[in-house]
Each structure stands twice: as C-alpha cells, then as structure tokens.
Amino acid sequence: MLVTAKEMLLEAKQGKYAIGAFNVENMEMVMAVLAAAEAKNSPVIMQTTPGTIKYAGVDYYYANVAAAAARSKVPVVMHLDHGDSFDRAMAAYRAGYTSIMIDGSKLSLEENIALTKRVVDACHPGGVSVEGELGKVGGKEDDLDGGDDNPYTNPDEAKIFVEQTGVDYLAIGVGTAHGVYKGIPHVNTDLIATIRDLVDIPLVLHGTSGVPDDQVTTSVKNGICKVNYATDLRIAFTKGVKEFMAANPEAFDPKKYCKQGMAEVQKYVEQKIEVCGSANKA
Template sequence: MALVTTKELLLDAQKNGYAVGAFNVENMEMVQAVVSAAEKTHSPVILQTTPSTVKYADCNYFYANVRTAAERAHVPVVMHLDHGNSFELAMQAMRAGYTSIMIDGSHYTFDENVELTKRVVSACHPNLIPVEAELGKVGGKEDDLDGGEGDPYTNPQEAARFVELTQVDSLAVAIGTAHGVYKGIPKLDFERLSEISKVVEIPLVLHGTSGVPDDAVKECIRRGMCKVNYATDLRIAFTNGVNRVLNAAPGTIDPKKYNSEGRIEVEKYVLQKIEILGCIGKG
C-alpha cells in the first residue's frame, strides 16, 4: 500500500474513540518492527523522525525505508516529521515525500507560533499534506528539543484561537507529559484535556508518552487524544535487544545478529501499545 496522510486516519480515530500510534524510528530495523506490528494487528500506524534523526541521515534515507515498508504492507502507513523546528526542514521533509508534517513553534510567543505555523500550512495544504502544530510546552528533553521553562500547560481558549488562526489539522497539547525518561509517575491534567477537547474540533495529539501508565493513556484517549507518540521507549527496547546479544556473546561482529534482536524487542513493545490505543483492526 502506498503511504497515506494522517488526515482521514485521525478523523476516524476522533469519531470512533481510539488513537493511532505514532512511533519514532531511528533505523531500518525499527521501521520493519513498527510496520510488522501494525500488519499483525491490522492497525494504521504513523512512523516519525525528529530533526536530530534526519540530521544523522537526511529525510530521503528515512523516507526510502518507510516507503519500502509501506508498499509491502496492507495497512495504512504514514511518514511524519516530528517536531519540525523550522520552515526549511518542514519543506525538506515534504519534498522528500513525507505525508504529514509537524511544525513546532511552541518555544516562540503565541503570535510567532501562529505566523510560523500559518506559513507551513500555506505550503503544505495545497499539496494535500496535513500539518500538526504544538501549543504549550511538553516538558523534558527529546534529542535537541528542550521543554523550556515557564507555564508549560496549554490554555484551552488560546488553543481554540490558535486553531482558528492557523487552520492546522491536528494539535499537540501540553497536559503534564514530558519527553525522555520520567523520574516518577507523571501527573496528567485530565480536566484541562477535557476543556481543550470541548473548544478544539480537530484531533489532539499526546507527546511524551513513553513511561506514561497505560491506564492514563486510555483516559487521555477517552477525553479526546487521537494520536499518541512514543519515542524513548522504542530506543530502550531496541538497545535492550542489542545488549542481550552482545552480553551473551561479546565477540559478535555481525550487525544483523544483534540488530535483529533489537527489531524483535521493538515489535513486542509496539504490539503492546497498539492494543492500549484501541486501534487493532482499524487498518
């Protein structure tokens, strides 16, 4: 199946009360693992790369991997730019073939965020590419992305105004999650999420979900989250698989032997999260 966009997938998730999993991938084996899990569960899936990932190997390398996996799959697969940090990178990803773009202007003022987001929307929408934006600051640190200081939470009224001004297709909101590894159990502001859902009509996105208890994720979906992002835990899963081989046989020199174990661990993790998101059989 050819790559698809997030537009119809997230609208269906919003209508039917489930969420689509969005998984950050770093190499071919992680791409294979995520798509394999989606195939086994007949689930739609979103594969993502961050700015630091495409700095390591540019958008074309990762797009080629995901496109190949998607063409062999029988479920909808999306290639998404996660936390795009500039107009230029958003355009680079779109030209490479990405089928969904996030522009993250959350570190700017409200007005600056609006202007940057509008600029990306004006370029992507004529090409039928949906745009995700962020309002509020998801805490922690992911790659080179720092949650920053100040009040991080998304204001519901500002969110409604932001969507009206920018015409984005989905919105990442800050309700207490953070990127990276949590030091304790995160406390999410479910009531704030409900208030945002009441005034924002487009699908909402949960970032920083690695380490969030599954019950909390389910509650977020019940209150309006339609796309749920996982990144850190996939890296941990892949590394655990690699380390298992190297610890058992330190002399192993064939990357296929340890990378394949990393692939197995990522697939197991994605299978479990797909079940939590309620999207089994939706592909």
C-alpha cells in the first residue's frame, strides 16, 4: 500500500527505530527493495533524485513504485529526494508522490525557510508530507553537489526552521556526505541528540552509504528516524550484473543478469533494515 511518510516516521520516532529510505533507479531495484521489505515485514521508503527523474520522468518512477506498493501489504512511501526547486517538487506532487523533499540548504536561512514553507503550504492540503534540509550534506552524487565542506546544522537554527516552515521531518548536516567516502566517515551523533531535544519532528540522515553500521545504530538511538541509502544500492546492483556477465559472457537476456543484480540489492536492503530496527514494524 502506498502511504505518506509523516505517520510512518512519527511511529518510528515513538518506537525509537528508523525507516530505511532507498534510492531506486529502475524497475528491478524497485522489485528488489520491495522484496526485502516484505521479507523483513518492514515499512519502506523508495525515493528518486532529480538526476534520476531527468532520466525518465516522475510519471515513470511513480508508476513503478505505485504498482509495487499495490501488490504489497507492507507500507510503501514514494519520496522525492533532494527536490531542487519548487517546480520539481510540484511535478512530483502532481505525479502522486506521497512525500516531498525540498532542499534549500545552499540558500541563506531566510531564503531556505521561505522556499520550504512554500512547498509545505502547497503539499499539506493534499495530505503529502514534506522534508526540509538545514546544514549541508557534502559530496557528490547524481546531479547533487554538496561541496567539499561539511557544515553542521546549527541546533538553534533548526528550531527556528521547524517552527517557521511547518516541515514534517528534517535532514540535518552531521558529518555525512553523498557518494563514495575516501575514508571512514564519522557521524556527530551527539549533535543529533542535541537537535532532537530542540525540535519535535523526526530527523533524517543523508549520505549513509558507507557509514559503519554501529554509527547508524547510535544515530537512530539519538533521534534519527529516516536513513537514506543510495550509492551502495547502485554498487550492489552493478556488482550482481558484472558477476553474472563474467560467468556468462554470451548472455544477452536482461532478465537473467538483472536477476542477479536484484538479489544483491535485496540482500543489502534486508541487512540495512535490521540496522535501522524496522524489521517486523509493518
């Protein structure tokens, strides 16, 4: 079933666990993520970035996820990850996405508040929840470029931001980055707890691919309710395809090599569901 993220994340906040949010690039990844969620009886969030949407359009990706959700008994959210403009957010809203992120983190605090509130005011009447971002997640992924610096979210600004925008959940900068890490990342889990004590909405951790599981577990204990994974799913899918083709160089049927890619994605997602603590929470 396709649902909005607000209630799902509030339940996670109350239960002190998190929901895995997995970026999906094609039909096979949608199928694999759903299979993992069903195997673990877990709620799940599937999401697409602007770069992914440019490849095929919001209608294509929404249709894939909506079809998968209609077959499943576990709750599924269709989320726009890092919406980069009001127009992009509204395109996803009109297509049927049940959760929208508007990323104004590169703007000044005042400009970020104004843009985020505009999206909130447009989405809330339709029952669609909204994620904002304050602080910056560094690194590069798809068309996202967070820069090389990694400014942390200011807790006092987070309180003001939440109060003035009415946003439903908040992505915060705590030391993570998009893409592939060059070394071992170090999440500022104490900062997560500080922000949690100042705001009353669920918090979101971006750039989690490559973050050690123990840091993710501590982040969840300290207040993270949504954990984003993207790069590692691409790596897992590609790994499966490459392994199949290496063993079967004459193969030409996409169903066969994609099946092994799907198996790798499902295995990865099942493990991250356990890390987030959402198994058997559907």
